[in-house]
Amino acid sequence: MELTVYLAGQIHDDWRKTLKAKASDQNLPIHFVGPMENHNRSDNIGEEILGEQPNAIYKDEVASQMNNLRTRVLMVKSDIVIALFGEKYKQWNSAADAASAIAWNKPLILIRPKELHHPLKELSEKAQVTVETVDQALQALSYIFDEN
Template identity: 70%
Template sequence: MEIIVYLAGEIHTTWRDEFKEKAKALQLPITFVSPMENHDRSDNIGEEILGEMPNKVFKDEAASQINNLRTEVLMNKADLVIALFGEKYKQWNTAMDASSAITSNKPLILIRPETLHHPLKELSNKANVTVETINQAIKALSYILED
C-alpha cells in the first residue's frame, strides 16, 4: 500500500530531504508532496502568473493566493500530513497547514521540539500523534505501513 504524505513546515532548512532519505532507506511506500521549497519562486509566483504588482503588499497577496491553492490541492491528495515546527523561524505557515489538516480530518503527525511544547500545546492536543524528532515520525510512519 502506497500513501501520499504532505510535508508541511518551514522551507529554510533541509529537513524534508532528511525525512525523504530516511523513508527511502526503510523502503517505505510513500510519495511525498509539499509546499514550494524554492523560497524565491514561492515569493515571486504571483507576479510570474499575474504580472508585476504595484507594491510589496499586492505582490505578497498574489503569491499567497497561488501558494494557498497549491497547498490545498496537494493536501487534499494526501493521506497523511506531517508538520514540522523548528526552533529558528516563525512558523505561521506550519500552524496554518496543521490546522487545515485537522479541520479537513487528515491524520496529522506533529513534530516539535520539547522547547515548543507550551506554545503548541493546543495544536499538539489536536494532532493524532506529536513527536519531538524526525526519527520518531519515521518510526510512526513505518509502524502504520507495517503488514
C-alpha cells in the first residue's frame, strides 16, 4: 500500500524537505504532494495563464484561483493531509488548507507548537491527530504501516 500525503501549511522553512527525507530514510511507501513551493511562480501563475492584470489585487485573485485549483485537485486525491502551523508567521493558508481537508473528509494531522494550542483548539479537535513536531507527524504516519 502506498499513501499520498498532501503537505499543507507554512512555506517559510524547509519542513517539507525534512519530512520527505526522513520518510525516505525509513523506506515508507509515501508519495508527497503539496502547494507550489516556488513562491514567485505561485504569485505569478495567474498572469502566466491569463495575461497581465490591471493591478495587484487582480493579480493576486487570478493567482489564487490557479493555486486553489492545484490545492483542491491534489488534496482531494490525497489519502492524508498534514497541515503545519509555525510559530513565526500568520498562517492563513494553513488554516484554509486544514479547513478544506476537514470539509473534504480527509484525515488530518495537525502540527502546531504548544504556544498555538489555544488559537487552534477547534482545528485540533477536528483533526485525527494533533502533534507538536514534524518528527511526531512522521511517527504517526509510520504507525499506519506498522504490522506488529
